[in-house]
Amino acid sequence: MKSLGRQKLEYCLHFDPLQDNGSIVRRIDRATGEDDRVRVKIYDRDFKHRIQQEYPTIIADVIDLAVAIHASDRLTIQDPHQPQIQLKVVLPVRHPEILNKTTLNQQLCQLLYWATGKQWVFEFERRRQPGRSIENQLLLCFSDPVDEVSLWSGGLDALAGLYDRLKQSPAKSFALFGSGSNDKTLKKQQDVFYSLQDLFPNRLDLCRIPIRFDQSNHLEKDPFCRARGIVFMLLGSAYSYLRGLRVLHVYENGIGAINLPYRKSAVGLDHSRSVHPETLRGVGLLMTELIGDNFKVHNPFLFHTKAEMMKSLAEDARIDLASQTSSCDSPHRKPRQPTQCGYCSSCVLRKQALAASHLEDKTHYIVPHGNPPVEDIRLFLKNMLEQVATLRERLKPSNKEVDQWRALSQRFPELNDIVDRTHTEENITLLQMKHQLIRLFQSYVSEWDLVEPSLSDQFECNDNSSVFDHESQLSIRKGLLSL
Amino acid sequence: MPDGDRVHRHLGGFYQKPYKMLCEGVTRPEDCARMLLGKLKRDLQQIAIRPLLLSRKIADLLSQKIGPLEFSNDLASAGISRQIDELIRQVDGPSREKELISRASKTVLNDLRHGREMDASNVQLAIFYQYIREKYEADFKERIPLSNDHHNGVSHSELMRRLGVLEPYLDFGFHKFAQTAINDQNLDNLRLPRQVRREINLDEDLLAG
Numbered sequence: 001m002k003s004l005g006r007q008k009l010e011y012c013l014h015f016d017p018l019q020d021n022g023s024i025v026r027r028i029d030r031a032t033g034e035d036d037r038v039r040v041k042i043y044d045r046d047f048k049h050r051i052q053q054e055y056p057t058i059i060a061d062v063i064d065l066a067v068a069i070h071a072s073d074r075l076t077i078q079d080p081h082q083p084q085i086q087l088k089v090v091l092p093v094r095h096p097e098i099l100n101k102t103t104l105n106q107q108l109c110q111l112l113y114w115a116t117g118k119q120w121v122f123e124f125e126r127r128r129q130p131g132r133s134i135e136n137q138l139l140l141c142f143s144d145p146v147d148e149v150s151l152w153s154g155g156l157d158a159l160a161g162l163y164d165r166l167k168q169s170p171a172k173s174f175a176l177f178g179s180g181s182n183d184k185t186l187k188k189q190q191d192v193f194y195s196l197q198d199l200f201p202n203r204l205d206l207c208r209i210p211i212r213f214d215q216s217n218h219l220e221k222d223p224f225c226r227a228r229g230i231v232f233m234l235l236g237s238a239y240s241y242l243r244g245l246r247v248l249h250v251y252e253n254g255i256g257a258i259n260l261p262y263r264k265s266a267v268g269l270d271h272s273r274s275v276h277p278e279t280l281r282g283v284g285l286l287m288t289e290l291i292g293d294n295f296k297v298h299n300p301f302l303f304h305t306k307a308e309m310m311k312s313l314a315e316d317a318r319i320d321l322a323s324q325t326s327s328c329d330s331p332h333r334k335p336r337q338p339t340q341c342g343y344c345s346s347c348v349l350r351k352q353a354l355a356a357s358h359l360e361d362k363t364h365y366i367v368p369h370g371n372p373p374v375e376d377i378r379l380f381l382k383n384m385l386e387q388v389a390t391l392r393e394r395l396k397p398s399n400k401e402v403d404q405w406r407a408l409s410q411r412f413p414e415l416n417d418i419v420d421r422t423h424t425e426e427n428i429t430l431l432q433m434k435h436q437l438i439r440l441f442q443s444y445v446s447e448w449d450l451v452e453p454s455l456s457d458q459f460e461c462n463d464n465s466s467v468f469d470h471e472s473q474l475s476i477r478k479g480l481l482s483l
Numbered sequence: 484m485p486d487g488d489r490v491h492r493h494l495g496g497f498y499q500k501p502y503k504m505l506c507e508g509v510t511r512p513e514d515c516a517r518m519l520l521g522k523l524k525r526d527l528q529q530i531a532i533r534p535l536l537l538s539r540k541i542a543d544l545l546s547q548k549i550g551p552l553e554f555s556n557d558l559a560s561a562g563i564s565r566q567i568d569e570l571i572r573q574v575d576g577p578s579r580e581k582e583l584i585s586r587a588s589k590t591v592l593n594d595l596r597h598g599r600e601m602d603a604s605n606v607q608l609a610i611f612y613q614y615i616r617e618k619y620e621a622d623f624k625e626r627i628p629l630s631n632d633h634h635n636g637v638s639h640s641e642l643m644r645r646l647g648v649l650e651p652y653l654d655f656g657f658h659k660f661a662q663t664a665i666n667d668q669n670l671d672n673l674r675l676p677r678q679v680r681r682e683i684n685l686d687e688d689l690l691a692g
Binding site: 080081082083228268270271274330344345379383409413414416430 | 488577
């Protein structure tokens with residue numbers, strides 16, 4: 001496997017036109033002249049669900065752009081201690097006159113710099129080849145209109161958010177958009193969707209567009225892929241447009257979306273900005289420039305904790321949907337072991353939310369149900385608790401919001417940028433947004449106060465009895481299935 | 484989303500010596516602080532020239548705005564924050580250092596928004612001092628593992644208490660580094676604070692336990 005760990009910083013990613021059988025990407029290392037080629041493919045058949053008779057060519061460009069960003073980000077690894085990687089992406093498109101506009105190009109590069117820490121430059125060439133087959137199909141039978149399009153990851157936030165929206169607006173229909181390159185993730189998206197469809201017939205629709213590399217094992221890839229959120233949102237926005245809407249919904253709890261550093265040792269992109277309010281705003285602005293019409297990416301749960309998002313799910317606790325979802329950052333693939341680790345930050349937040357919303361957590365995790373790894377399983381929990389302690393300390397000394405905001409923003413000055421830059425997107429004033437964020441952090445701290453002892457216990461009592469419990473549960477399940 | 488958050492497990496090898504010294508607890512606080520500052524000085528000299536140059540550019544930007552009510556205007560402050568981001572984005576360099584100078588600048592901007600009075604000529608000093616503090620906290624203080632099994636069996640709370648004792652010495656050192664760097668506009672001549680020599684008391688029984 002070729003390593004990218006050396007001090008070489010400039011790459012040119014040259015894409016052939018993206019066809020049905022994919023696109024050859026040349027990754028040229030400017031310093032060494034090394035020229036590697038891989039194929040990247042998008043499976044876009046599901047984009048046939050649309051309201052336009054002819055496929056909008058600008059949307060085909062949005063899809064190509066998303067694929068190019070995904071591939072370029074994955075094929076270049078940024079070490080935060082080294083100078084920033086410079087990426088030049090050359091991509092043939094149908095509308096170079098739009099994509100090469102200075103303002104749009106700057107917006108795109110700034111957004112990607114914010115999300116990935118890499119310096120991006122784009123050169124859009126005119127595409128000479130005909131489009132993919134999906135573009136050439138003249139639609140005679142249009143898809144049913146939908147009221148809302150939302151991203152569908154197969155995670156707990158996506159489920160909780162959707163469930164809440166379905167319950168709150170009984171007349172609305174929803175189209176879900178999923179993507180990814182992992183078969184298990186795609187299957188998870190499908191399975192949870194089917195379960196929901198049984199509960200809410202004729203109100204749901206699922207579109208999934210996988211992106212995959214082909215014959216690329218010889219190249220090391222960026223495991224963090226910080227552009228993932230942008231890629232997912234660009235494709236979701238394209239789908240929303242095809243369904244006749246100008247808004248894409250993202251269901252993500254505010255704590256996870258803002259994703260403040262746990263301790264000061266976490267700097268910049270140590271914490272992902274995938275669904276940060278500024279990222280959503282950036283993608284919305286970019287789409288607006290691309291389609292020439294107002295477009296917005298909206299998270300209706302920005303001011304909700306994960307537990308608060310799950311209120312509707314908790315009210316219908318008889319229906320166990322939560323355990324079908326996956327939150328884990330690093331799923332395990334060992335035989336006879338649960339896949340979700342139970343100790344990464346995403347798993348810990350999931351456990352916290354389920355406990356705080358009084359929902360029985362029926363998920364099987366490595367911790368506490370399996371064989372724990374040798375590393376410190378309390379690492380993420382301790383870091384998260386340290387952040388909770390910081391928030392508590394900042395919020396407690398005064399009941400006045402002015403003082404609380406001063407204390408919060410002194411420790412987390414990035415909160416000012418969130419308020420300044422996104423309050424208009426939320427249709428609220430600066431003061432209202434500060435109030436909402438203070439309330440969000442207060443709720444989060446209160447939830448932890450309630451659940452911390454029981455949650456911490458899980459990390460102490462990892463003995464064989466729990467392994468036995470899990471194994472016996474598995475065998476019971478198998479027994480039931482065989483009946 | 485907390486999606487692949489990177490959490491640092493260990494303190495880097497660079498700071499192991501002051502960490503162990505602190506855990507062992509036999510060295511005078513001022514000597515322990517000197518050891519820490521010595522490490523920080525070396526690190527700054529290797530890596531902080533771009534943050535220093537950036538601190539000047541950002542200070543120029545902020546200084547122009549220092550005046551009646553400028554920073555209490557949220558819209559104006561939001562604009563300044565954007566300009567800071569753009570200045571930092573345009574400079575090449577390790578993203579970690581760029582993030583730290585950004586954090587430092589935004590902290591100073593936040594202070595100004597909340598009414599901190601500052602002379603225009605002191606803005607660069609405030610930013611670069613804050614950068615040094617952020618660097619110390621990111622690379623050492625808040626990177627110390629959250630463990631109760633530290634070197635020499637010291638608990639985390641005791642370790643934090645000992646670090647608290649060092650704080651005045653460290654703060655003095657950060658100021659001295661920042662002041663020298665601003666005066667010289669480079670980092671070549673950073674000096675550790677003078678060693679405080681304990682006066683020898685001829686009547687003291689050195690063997691007394």
